[in-house]
Amino acid sequence: MRYxxxxxxxxxxxxxxxxxxxxxxxxxxxxxxxxxxEEEEKKRYRKEYLQWWLSKKKQ
Structure with missing residues (x-):
C-alpha cells in the first residue's frame, strides 16, 4: 500500500x-x-499436547 x-x-x-x-x-x-x-484453536491444541506430554513423562 502506498499513501x-x-x-x-x-x-x-x-x-x-x-x-x-x-x-x-x-x-x-x-x-x-x-x-x-484459528489462533484460539492452535493455542488449545498446543495446551492439550503439552498436558498429554507432561502426563506421559510422569508415568
Whole structure:
C-alpha cells in the first residue's frame, strides 16, 4: 500500500484499490477478527499436547 497525501488515500500497488485511513482500519479489523478463532484453536491444541506430554513423562 502506498499513501497519496494529496488525496489522503492509500493505494494498493498491485490492484489499484483506493482506501481512506478509516476504510483501511475497518478491513484490517475484519481480517484480524476472522483469524481469531484459528489462533484460539492452535493455542488449545498446543495446551492439550503439552498436558498429554507432561502426563506421559510422569508415568
Amino acid at each position: 497519496i497525501s494529496l488525496t489522503k488515500r492509500y493505494v494498493c500497488k498491485s490492484c489499484g484499490l483506493m482506501l481512506s485511513h478509516q476504510e483501511l482500519m475497518e478491513i484490517r479489523d475484519r481480517l484480524r477478527d476472522r483469524a481469531g478463532p
